[in-house]
Amino acid sequence: MVTLDEYATILRRSALDPEPSENGSLSEDEDEVQATCSEEPISSEEPTGPEEPTGTEEHTETKEPTQLEELFGSEDLAEIGAFRRFNRFLSEVDEPTDTMEAAMARTSAFTSHQRKPPTTSTGDDYLKRIERIKEDCDEYETQLLGGIVDNEKISITYSDIHVDRSILDSLENLTTLSLIHPEAFTYGVLRSNRVSGALLYGPSGTGKTLLARALSKQAGVTMLEISGADVLQKCVGEGEKIARAIFSLARKLSPCIVFIDEADSFLAKRKDDDKHHERSMINQFLREWDGMAAGNGDAAFILLATNRPYDLETAVLRRVPARFLMDIPTxxxxxxxxxxxxxxxxxxxxxxxxxxxxxxxxxxxxxxxxxxxxxxxxxxxxxxxxxxxxxxxxxxxxxxxxxxxxxxxxxxxxxxxxxxxxxxxxxxxxxxxxx
Known part of the structure; x- marks a missing residue:
């Protein structure tokens, strides 16, 4: 069992808390940090309004920024100050034998008070972003713009559908884990490799499309819906250009879920009697998919849906190791x-x-x-x-x-x-x- 004193000692030895110099005193730079960081306790009381004038106004001079303020910025120094107050908070606790669980509970309460709420984009910001993307689209990307689903207008949430919780957890990990914990994807096998696709399959009417929309809504990412009619073109060579446009548009919309319903309509098994342009379109789609799965920052997640998974091309199935059966409900x-x-x-x-x-x-x-x-x-x-x-x-x-x-x-x-x-x-x- 780790005591609270041990926990506080570990924090004080961290790099964020300056250690004393050899002579036992802080260095000049450390003195400046301590002087710059606010030492005032945090107050939870709301301001009652402007202060009344006292009748004598003192002339205040503009304070020149210190070297550390110029180097770090006021927000970084404020964080250092908050961390110092937190260390004092730990040292002043009256229960030295407190458990780690209790210490972490107080840690959470303190840091949640310090942390600012995350900034979320408004509906107007989203619409402006989509308009900017539309202005930058080429001829083939423009043909796919009708498939962009406005996240703000999706009314389906997890509470409106009934899906096995394990399926929801797996899909959330695949689609949003890199957004929630980006530091885990900066090294090792996850830096350049990841699962970039999943397959939903089952009889018609089992909620595959509803699940895709609810996933997009809950994850807060844009959804791009693609159908076979969008890809299958009359003119030879157009299919490859549309396949390329799907991924280029998805990168512009990133973070994005590309939902391809009835995937077997254009990603079916290749046969000897296939026409050359049909085979070229599938090959181009797979090349673009591989390029996106390389782990770059502007990536999208491909979510396929079909009621005939056994008709899909083997190379497509290899790219969707995550497969989920949406069966007839019990x-x-x-x-x-x-x-x-x-x-x-x-x-x-x-x-x-x-x-x-x-x-x-x-x-x-x-x-x-x-x-x-x-x-x-x-x-x-x-x-x-x-x-x-x-x-x-x-x-x-x-x-x-x-x-x-x-x-x-x-x-x-x-x-x-x-x-x-x-x-x-x-x-x-x-x-x-x-x-």
Whole structure:
């Protein structure tokens, strides 16, 4: 167990706290730092307003900056002063046998008081940045500008979707860890290498696109959506230029998530009878991807989505070692999804969440959303018809009953996914190379 005195001793011996010279006194430079740094205790009280004049005003002369102020700047010297006060704070604690946990708790409280809140860009700053990027785009980058998703306008967050927490944690580590802890990426294997892509695969309607948008929103990064129609061009040679433009635009938008939906539409396995320009486009895309993965500062993260992962080119799969199956929801998952969808609705006695989850076997998240919307519309139509027949006002709040869901299920069917397709998807998840 490390005592608080030992912890304070370690801090005092650090480079940030000047050590005494051989004769026991501080050097001239150290004296100047101590004189320059503020020694006043930090006050948490709010200012009460301007001070009233005392009637006698003293003439104040402008103080010339010292050599250390010119060298370090006032903000750096203020940090040194804060660190000195923190060292005194540790030395004055009355509990010398305190545990490291308690010491760290007080350390956190002190440093959080000293630390300034992080600066965040406003919506206006974001729009101005996007406008500057648009002015600097070439002909092919301009064709992709419609895929830029304004982070401020994304309404989807993690609370609006139901995804396995381990998938969220893995994706967050891959996309935002270098932004949160950049010092860990300045040496060793992470300096020039990193995982630059991930694959979301599963049946249609399982929330792959929603997850990509929520990830972009939570990470606070720009999202660039790309579809097969953006890349597949009629003219020979245009595909390679678009592939190059995807990565050049992503670098300008960095930090950025490039989301490619239905990736199998243009990144499918290469065959002997492929046309030359189609093969050249895939080769160019892979070259650009490798260049981006080299670990430079202006990099983007490639997030692929498909319901046919086994059709993807082998070289593409090699570049996405992180692969996540978005499967058809289980009974428990359907309960969670229904709770999210119906959290602001009033349900009838027989239309409880557990009953609805049992009725909707094989429904995907998208199917459940469509079912709930159809049931609510049926309820509204019925209530307005009844109110008109009785010449009475409609209820202030609708009540969705079991019969409304029964009627909705006549029209909203589960997404058709054959057992063979499901088995093939799940076998792909078990193949070597998963993340």
């Amino acid at each position: 009974s428990e998952a359907r309960k969670a999804i229904l709770q999210i969808l119906l959290k602001e609705e009033k349900l009838g006695r027989k239309a409880d969440i557990e009953t609805l989850a049992g009725m909707t076997t094989s429904y995907t998240g998208s199917d459940l959303k469509n079912l709930c919307v159809a049931a609510a519309l049926t309820c509204v139509s019925e209530e307005y018809a009844n109110a008109a027949a009785r010449k009475a006002p409609t209820p202030k709040r609708r009540i969705i009953k079991r019969e409304h869901f029964d009627k909705a299920m006549l029209t909203v069917k589960p997404t058709i996914t054959t057992p063979a397709d499901l088995s093939r998807l799940r076998m792909f998840d078990k193949r070597p190379g998963g993340f």
